[in-house]
Amino acid sequence: MSDVYQAMRDGFDLEIPADYNFAFDLVEKRAKETPEKVAYIAVSRDCETVEEHTYAHLNAKANRFANGLKKLGCKKGDFACVVIARLPAWYEVLVGSMKVGVVSMPGTNLLTAHDLEYRINRAGAKLAIVTAEHASKIEEIKEKCPTLEHLIIIGGEREGWVNFETLCAENSDELERAECEPTGADDLMLIYFTSGTTSLPKMVPRDYSYGLAHKITGQYWMGLKDGDIHWTLTDTGWAKAAWGMLFPPMLMGATILLYDGDPKFDADIHLKLIERFGVNCFCAPPTVYRVFAQMDLSPYKLESLNHCIGAGEPLNPEVMRTWKEATGCDVYDGYGQTETVNIVANYKGMEVRPGSMGKPVPGLTVDVVDEDGEIVEIDTVGHIAVKMTQQHPLGLFTGYFKDEAANAKCFKNGWYYTGDTATRDKDGYIWFVGRSDDIIGSAGYRISPFEVESALIEHPAIAESAVVGKPDPVRGEIVKAYVTLSAGYEGSKTLEKEIQDFVKNLTAPYKYPREIEFREALPKTISGKIRRVELRDEAKAEG
Structure with a gap:
């Protein structure tokens, strides 16, 4: 497997012309050379108009x-x-x-x-x-x-x-x-x-170079080829739309499925559309795969799928197993930001290690470093960073617009600091830990909220979780979890103890949440990301 990965890196070659413009150099060029090639298929909300x-x-x-x-x-x-x-x-x-x-x-x-x-x-x-x-x-x-x-x-x-x-x-x-x-x-x-x-x-x-740099995203993590039908579930206002609905699929010659779905997610409709249009590559957030895993997938014909990808958080193994049994596809995790193209991923031909975001993409040097820019030891928490090179790294932005303070914080020591932390194992796989400011310090331990959350969602009672540090006079901080429950469960002291024991058995005992608060919903940004900063403030006020 390492040979496959190394061959990918060794074979990478991408030059961006000084005057590159995606609209002229790809869309118009293709319109002239292959005018009848389908760029995208638009499906109305009621699925009647195609x-x-x-x-x-x-x-x-x-x-x-x-x-x-x-x-x-x-x-x-x-x-x-x-x-x-x-x-x-x-x-x-x-x-x-x-x-x-x-x-x-x-x-x-x-x-x-x-x-x-x-x-x-x-x-x-x-x-x-x-x-x-x-x-x-x-x-x-x-x-x-x-x-x-x-x-x-x-x-x-x-x-x-x-x-x-x-x-x-x-x-x-x-x-x-x-x-x-x-x-x-x-x-x-x-x-x-x-x-x-x-x-x-x-x-x-x-x-404009960003458009062509997304060939990295399309070729490796998405694994797209000419003629594929690709579908990414995202709102058009996020950079994820540039990733999944525009640059990579078109660069690779894939046809994009554009479905004007209702904001209230309908799993049945989405599964039927995969079948109806013969979707080959499917990208969805982990929450969608979890919804699918709770359904009876046997009535759906999903044989067209040959590559499935996700990002944002690792999927629990049971969800991955259920999805693979139904489709034959693993879910390949990947990592990137609005500020980058895809920079770490699992690829076809590589071993997928559930929970890992994969390895750095060809064309970029990505590693885990400390505050001084030194690469950390194996299995040590550090900052996910992109190495600054003589030629500006492909697909990496050049800095926040008119915000020198933010730029000084993320561009330093010869690296771009993503603001996320991770560990790297002996084989080069990178494992997400959390946002740099989310790490919990408890009794001398550094605890990743993300790791605790990943353990929590393994429990069948938990639909969603967010973990923060709560001030504690003895330990410095304790782990506090805010959770929403799956249908059919009610919060209680008995359930709290059951969840705590479950986490103790699944990960290192010192990481278990000493407090669990059951919530109807968790605070989120308009993009659907949990606002842990809000929960941290609540926990701090309690402490």
Whole structure:
């Protein structure tokens, strides 16, 4: 297995042209060379309407929007706040904006008016491009956003707004690259906002080289090949959409499934869509696999699947076993951030070690280091970091937008510090521990909340868990767990003791939660990440 991995690293070669622009160099090129190749399949919420969008169609629609932007007077470097559901317009807006150099700032459909105000003013955005259900939020805050000049609405009419469909219809579907201001690979293409688990969201700039650097993601972790049908479950406002719905699948020649699903997850519909469209590569968060594992999967025909991936947290072995029995597929974990492409992963042909995020991807040097930038010993907790090289590491951002304090914190000692901690085993596999500021110090032990949470979710009563340190006069901190329960269970002292004993038997006894609080729900960011900072503050107040 190590030979397979080493061959991957040795065989890696990726050069990014100085003027690379994904919209021209991939989308338009493919539209000319293989115009009937299907870029994505759009499925309506009720699954009744299915539309195949070829590269020729996508390129023409993107050109119409790009020409519309030019007619409005928009230019390279203008910022656009973009909030669009899983609809064809999302592709048309992003690709069209890339052509003229307008910087898209995708936002999740869960953003509030207050969230939008913060993002627009933080960036000085000139445009707001949103679907009809978000227009009222923009109108609520537009007087507080002095840089806003153009409001573009998709799927509706509203006074003071430009209708997206009309704008595109009124403009040509032809656009020569020479008619657009030149873009370089190091020019700004996208801005993502971090999810803000511990602070206000930071702006993560992504340049045009980022699009091509995602070949690393598509080739290794996703294992995609030309002709595959790929489906990633994500909101369009997160960088995960750039990973799973745009750059890697298109770079590898895969067709993307675009399903405008209801926010309330329907497992039955998703399993039927895998079967209906013959999905080959499927990417979902661990929570989705857990839902599937609780179902009777025998009625579903999932034979088309040949590669399944997940990220965010390790899956418990029983879920992985259930999924493999139903599909024949392991779930390959991977790791990366809004600030990177995929940087650590399990790959086809490598042994999957459940709980490990895998090994560093080809093309990047990723290791576990201490505060001084020294590589730590085997099985020692340290910071996950990317080695800074003479050529800037592929797919790594160059720094937070106008935030020197944050940049000084993460770029130091010749490394980019991700803010996450891990250990590395003797074979080079990396094992996630937690956010750098989440580590619990108890009676001289350093305890990973993530490891305790992973043990907790093995218990059938627990649906979700979050672990923090609570101040303690004797131990410094104790482990406290906040949990929500699976259907059919009720919190009690008896159940608390049962869970504690379960964790003691599953991991080192000193790691067990000395306090367990049963909750109806856990506090989360709009991206669905648990706000442990909020729970830490609660525990601190109690202590």
